[in-house]
Amino acid sequence: MQTIPRVISVGTREHLARHRASLPPDMMAPALAVGETLENMPGERLLNVEQVLALLPWDISRRVWTDGVRAGRFPAPSASLTRKTRYWRADSIRAMISTAGR
Known part of the structure; x- marks a missing residue:
């Protein structure tokens, strides 16, 4: 039995690259900065x-x-x-x- 490698197709990679490029860079920060909280980040x-x-x-x-x-207890995702x-x-x-604190 031959195993089929799991490879992302070129079309999928191009789609992801286009989607990422369409978003403003400050919206897609890869990780939280040290000391970053919800209060000091843009909405x-x-x-x-x-x-x-x-x-x-x-x-x-x-x-x-x-x-x-x-x-429905937590908010639905805003983007996918x-x-x-x-x-x-x-x-x-x-x-x-x-609202949970009330």
């Missing part, structure tokens, strides 16, 4: 799930976050780069935290 900044979980004031797992998004990569706007996460 239109897009955060991936790891960044969202790092900024939350409570400790939850990725699975709990995903289940909460599906159930691929089928599996989701991004949330900083202002929607900020609003969720402020």
Whole structure:
């Protein structure tokens, strides 16, 4: 039995490159800077799930976050780069935290 290598096709790479190029560079920062908090970042900044979980004031797992998004307890993603990569706007996460504190 022959195994088929998992390779991203050229079309997929080009699609991702075009999509990334269409977003302003300050919205797609790769990682959080030291000391960066939700209060001092722009509201239109897009955060991936790891960044969202790092900024939350409570400790939850990725699975709990995903289940909460599906159930509507947490905000839906604001953007999607691929089928599996989701991004949330900083202002929607900020609003969720402020309403949870009430």
